[in-house]
Amino acid sequence: xxxxxxxxxxxxxxxxxxxxxxxxxxxxxxxxxxxxxxxxxxxxxxxxxxxxxxxxxxxxxxxxxxxxxxxxxxxxxxxxxxxxxxxxxxxxxxxxxxxxxxxxxxxxxxxxxxxxxxxxxxxxxxxx
Numbered sequence: 846x847x848x849x850x851x852x853x854x855x856x857x858x859x860x861x862x863x864x865x866x867x868x869x870x871x872x873x874x875x876x877x878x879x880x881x882x883x884x885x886x887x888x889x890x891x892x893x894x895x896x897x898x899x900x901x902x903x904x905x906x907x908x909x910x911x912x913x914x915x916x917x918x919x920x921x922x923x924x925x926x927x928x929x930x931x932x933x934x935x936x937x938x939x940x941x942x943x944x945x946x947x948x949x950x951x952x953x954x955x956x957x958x959x960x961x962x963x964x965x966x967x968x969x970x971x972x973x
Contacts, residue, residue, distance in 0.1 A: 859889035873943025877903030922951035
């Protein structure tokens with residue numbers, strides 16, 4: 846994995862075979878990828894599952910945090926695109942809790958090809 850994956854604590858679990866899906870799980874504001882710990886065991890047997898932390902959450906390296914970049918959700922959306930590109934995801938089902946749902950929505954405007962579906966759980970509203 847590369848620098849983007851390292852900076853965001855990316856974890857790729859499970860495997861993909863026989864047309865199974867790639868599911869990316871994005872955590873909400875004030876949490877980290879550990880919020881998915883009870884769901885992941887039910888997904889990994891039949892899917893490839895990608896977990897990551899938004900910059901500033903979990904154990905992300907604070908040296909990578911840029912106040913200007915992360916002043917808007919676009920900075921986080923560009924990170925998501927970079928993560929998917931770095932780990933060579935061509936299309937995924939994205940499940941986003943809270944702010945991550947909106948981050949994926951913004952990312953999908955720039956790169957709709959990366960998302961086959963976006964599931965938004967209690968996502969934060971935002972005028973786009």
